[in-house]
Amino acid sequence: MAVQLEQIIKRFPELLQLQQGSPATPIERLQAGHLATASEMIFVSDAKHLNDAKRGGSQIWVVQTKLLESMPKPWPEAVVASPNPYLAMAWIGKAFFPSRPGITPVDGIEKHPSAVISSSAKLGKNIKIGPGVVISDGVELADEVIIGANSVIEPFVKIGARTHIHPLVFIGHSCEIGSDCEIKPHSTIGGEGFGFAHDQKGQHHHITHYGRVIIEDRVHIGASVQIDRGTFDDSRIGEGTKLDNHSHFGHNIRIGKNSILVGGQLFAGSVSVGSNCIFGGRISSQGHLSITDNVHLMGLSAISKDIDKPGKYGGLPLQTVMDEQRTRAILPLLPKMKKQLTRILKKLEMDDE
Amino acid sequence: MAVQLEQIIKRFPELLQLQQGSPATPIERLQAGHLATASEMIFVSDAKHLNDAKRGGSQIWVVQTKLLESMPKPWPEAVVASPNPYLAMAWIGKAFFPSRPGITPVDGIEKHPSAVISSSAKLGKNIKIGPGVVISDGVELADEVIIGANSVIEPFVKIGARTHIHPLVFIGHSCEIGSDCEIKPHSTIGGEGFGFAHDQKGQHHHITHYGRVIIEDRVHIGASVQIDRGTFDDSRIGEGTKLDNHSHFGHNIRIGKNSILVGGQLFAGSVSVGSNCIFGGRISSQGHLSITDNVHLMGLSAISKDIDKPGKYGGLPLQTVMDEQRTRAILPLLPKMKKQLTRILKKLEMDDE
Amino acid sequence: MAVQLEQIIKRFPELLQLQQGSPATPIERLQAGHLATASEMIFVSDAKHLNDAKRGGSQIWVVQTKLLESMPKPWPEAVVASPNPYLAMAWIGKAFFPSRPGITPVDGIEKHPSAVISSSAKLGKNIKIGPGVVISDGVELADEVIIGANSVIEPFVKIGARTHIHPLVFIGHSCEIGSDCEIKPHSTIGGEGFGFAHDQKGQHHHITHYGRVIIEDRVHIGASVQIDRGTFDDSRIGEGTKLDNHSHFGHNIRIGKNSILVGGQLFAGSVSVGSNCIFGGRISSQGHLSITDNVHLMGLSAISKDIDKPGKYGGLPLQTVMDEQRTRAILPLLPKMKKQLTRILKKLEMDDE
Numbered sequence A, B, C: 001m002a003v004q005l006e007q008i009i010k011r012f013p014e015l016l017q018l019q020q021g022s023p024a025t026p027i028e029r030l031q032a033g034h035l036a037t038a039s040e041m042i043f044v045s046d047a048k049h050l051n052d053a054k055r056g057g058s059q060i061w062v063v064q065t066k067l068l069e070s071m072p073k074p075w076p077e078a079v080v081a082s083p084n085p086y087l088a089m090a091w092i093g094k095a096f097f098p099s100r101p102g103i104t105p106v107d108g109i110e111k112h113p114s115a116v117i118s119s120s121a122k123l124g125k126n127i128k129i130g131p132g133v134v135i136s137d138g139v140e141l142a143d144e145v146i147i148g149a150n151s152v153i154e155p156f157v158k159i160g161a162r163t164h165i166h167p168l169v170f171i172g173h174s175c176e177i178g179s180d181c182e183i184k185p186h187s188t189i190g191g192e193g194f195g196f197a198h199d200q201k202g203q204h205h206h207i208t209h210y211g212r213v214i215i216e217d218r219v220h221i222g223a224s225v226q227i228d229r230g231t232f233d234d235s236r237i238g239e240g241t242k243l244d245n246h247s248h249f250g251h252n253i254r255i256g257k258n259s260i261l262v263g264g265q266l267f268a269g270s271v272s273v274g275s276n277c278i279f280g281g282r283i284s285s286q287g288h289l290s291i292t293d294n295v296h297l298m299g300l301s302a303i304s305k306d307i308d309k310p311g312k313y314g315g316l317p318l319q320t321v322m323d324e325q326r327t328r329a330i331l332p333l334l335p336k337m338k339k340q341l342t343r344i345l346k347k348l349e350m351d352d353e
Helices: A005-011 A047-055 A085-096 A321-347 B005-011 B047-055 B085-096 B321-347 C005-011 C047-055 C085-096 C321-347
Strands: A017-020 A040-044 A060-064 A078-082 A188-191 A196-198 A204-206 A213-215 A226-228 A235-237 A295-297 A311-314 B017-020 B040-044 B060-064 B078-082 B188-191 B196-198 B204-206 B213-215 B226-228 B235-237 B295-297 B311-314 C017-020 C040-044 C060-064 C078-082 C188-191 C196-198 C204-206 C213-215 C226-228 C235-237 C295-297 C311-314
Touching: A005 A017, A005 A078, A005 A085, A040 A047, A040 A085, A060 A085, A078 A085, A085 C196, A085 C204, A188 A213, A196 B085, A204 B085, A213 A226, A226 A235, A311 A321, A321 B321, A321 C321, B005 B017, B005 B078, B005 B085, B040 B047, B040 B085, B060 B085, B078 B085, B188 B213, B196 C085, B204 C085, B213 B226, B226 B235, B311 B321, B321 C321, C005 C017, C005 C078, C005 C085, C040 C047, C040 C085, C060 C085, C078 C085, C188 C213, C213 C226, C226 C235, C311 C321
Parallel strands: A040 A060, A060 A078, A188 A226, A213 A235, A295 A311, B040 B060, B060 B078, B188 B226, B213 B235, B295 B311, C040 C060, C060 C078, C188 C226, C213 C235, C295 C311
Antiparallel strands: A017 A078, A196 A204, B017 B078, B196 B204, C017 C078, C196 C204
């Protein structure tokens, strides 16, 4: 099962340059610096990782090129320079040491006979379909798609090549998922939005939602995420965007490309988020707002108006990160400030109104 | 597939009055004003929608009756007056242009043979049961119930007529769901509550929960919602209440009729909410509290004591919406206020305590 | 179905001492004091429960030993003293009046033939496997394990004796679950973490996660909980810890023993929580932080640095509970304080900067 160092370096020549050691060095697996044994490859991006690396026993280090000069001798047996060791770790892991939950092989059967597949579904090549999966009428799966056990794919859904739907996922009718996407368990893609008309008796009547959810290529969707379909327009998640677990995106959500939204987002309907945004955890947004590209938000922020200008913001109401940190620092001082005010008013013989 | 305008108007005579145009006008589908083509029906509730309508190309407008006077000529080919165009959209959509996720037909089979149905279950007429569904012992399904693929219905659950359980839903034993309800994917109705007794060693022992969850008629429950069963009493969601995605309601929750709670609610145990309440997103409540009827809460509010008086509240601690908005507006000013206090104390030669 | 009082007392002699009444008294079920009828057993822990008990009609009371003296005559027919009536309720309920959702029996079949069980899985004795369950290659289930309908257990997962996996749960490959655990519906144990490397084009590349999730004995995990696997190390939930519904724990989470975390937790990656902690609802934590043992946190708190000292904390930033309550009490006063400051500045003829 070990991989020769040479094979790895040849695969990613721009990312890996051998500095020292035998190309034939066998690598058993990737590992964290402080946990590693001799034949496990580790990744050293900065000085902190260098300390971890010394605590462990790895003899195969991938080191940030700029760190090489300051790296004390003796070096480990094999040293590989990289302009981006963390990216090297991602690519080497995926290519040579894969470990993916959500596939659930049972006795080597690729398309499990317990799956229910409509006669009108169109399936590409080398598709894996787990036990209990439901593939409804008119679904189209491109080559090498994986559908995890007990997932439910509704009519006319299209899923692009190599996309991996984990077990126990729901994808509503007519939605489109791009290539090289990943959707983790218990997510609901394309449920109807929460829109109601109200009558004179105070009763609420659900609005039919005709839009779809469109997920572009290379999108990651975490576990227990809900993305509602649009009322008439489509909801859309842009190419390369990554959404973490435990989030809710209301109807007509639009997110641009290569944005990263960590866990716990809660977006009301008709919100638009730009490209290259980075949102911390547990962010909330009111409906019908627009956030431009390149916006970074602190965790726990609440969006209550449009953000037109790229930048780093936080809080409720939103302000710059620096200003929000100043506001937060004052909060524990409020009781003291209140007492000071009372003393001042008294001294000045002013009333307390 | 097109529907004649006349058919629609005849179905809802109190809601729709033809002002202009041929009763035979064919309608292909409903649409948003700005996106519409000639044969798509649109809905104009206010002046803003009028602008959207002009941008699009629809020739079949349902217009709020009061707007007709101010609507500039030339009118589109067909104009229908309505006292409530948004309600008209809800009803027309449901009756004539249905589009529902969560049904998952496979090859036209209504009761899929892969479903596991107990011999002691009682099924009404015209029921649809998706692939992989589990209907346990003693379950009773009324007429026209739909159970989506891979959902699990535990023993002795009763489900009322026309209720639609989406795929991948869990309903715990003995719970009762009313008529005309909807429960979206990945919701857990009737799990046990989070109640523990503690022993002298600091270990926690789970309390058995004997209550049920009772969902009354016309309730909507979003995706990934948890409603725990009561300890001895039942948890209960009142008639016509609508709960959005991504919420947790602890044991012994009680919610009245026709309330609307948008996404991200988190309620500890034994909370009681009244009727006709409207709660914004991401609201939290401590346990054992009671909120009266007709309470509106701003998103992100936290309930830490009973609310006895109808009104609009927000914040933590709760205050009126107007006061809460004033408090929020001050937060960015706190660092400046702190500096002002320091200057004043210095000027008055007072100490900083 | 009724149980004789004597049977119950004999089972838990240290917890129950008969004070009055016939050992042969039949008990139909457990009940809340105010709801009870004559043959239902109730539990009286404090003076408040005594009032509830009087409102109901139970003739079989389990009473906190210290309350006996102050309990007015006439007593109910049977009175049992207990040093911990709430613990007695937990144990008696579990032993004599079980009521567990998540088992879904269908026609008395213990191992349902619709379950898909790998030929390489190892199953202990008296195991219950619901319809539609998937048990993948190399899984090991100890004796008396229950796997609820449509749950998906990935390769090489090990599950300890008497552990109950509810329906519609996902457990990722190689994870280990201890004995006497419970995992409620729609939880995802062992999904990959949300870790990405970034390239020069601003695209994000997923890091493979090699760690497992280890759940020790007697752990409770609520519904719709996500626990991600570690990058290299394992994520770990300690013995006897209880996690409520609707929570997300990022990769490399570590929680100690006998801690209680109520609903709505959101933890970024690499957080460590101690033993005997109690966390209120909707707590958030930044990544790479460490919280020591015996920490109690108020609901809605946000952890932004290590907590080294046991104690009770709350807020953002965290302070002692008492200080946080003082801060919260000031918030509604901020607009008034702002006006006071303005008046003072004016009176002192100071500028407003």
